[in-house]
Amino acid sequence: MRKMDCWRAKWMFSCPIKLYAVGDGGTVITHRALRRSQxxxxxxxxxxxxxxxxxxxxxxxxxxxxxxxxxxxxxxxAAYVKVG
Structure with missing residues (x-):
């Protein structure tokens, strides 16, 4: 199963939401920013x-x-969320 983290400081207002996805073996799949509408x-x-x-x-x-x-x-x- 894939794992994906989204971290807090970027959930607010017009700031992009930061996504960090890791595969089963621990390899990075994607590291991107999205707008709330996306x-x-x-x-x-x-x-x-x-x-x-x-x-x-x-x-x-x-x-x-x-x-x-x-x-x-x-x-x-927040202390448990590890940002890439």
Whole structure:
């Protein structure tokens, strides 16, 4: 299963959302920035994966949106999110 991390400081307002995807062997698959309007479309095209979300004010909204697409979303404190 793929793993993907999204980190908090970039979830706000007009800042891009930073995504960091890692494959089963630990190899980097993608490292990109998305606008808020592109997030659901991006995840709807991906195969199902585990997504780690850095806890912030809007993380529940994004976790629910991503979970509705069939992915597994896990929220965690900022201290546990390792930025590439």
């Amino acid at each position: 997030v659901v479309e991006f995840f709807s095209k991906l195969e199902l994966c585990l997504i780690g979300l850095d806890a912030c004010a809007s993380v529940h909204y994004w976790a629910n949106s991503i979970t509705q697409l069939g992915h597994k979303a896990r929220m965690m404190p």
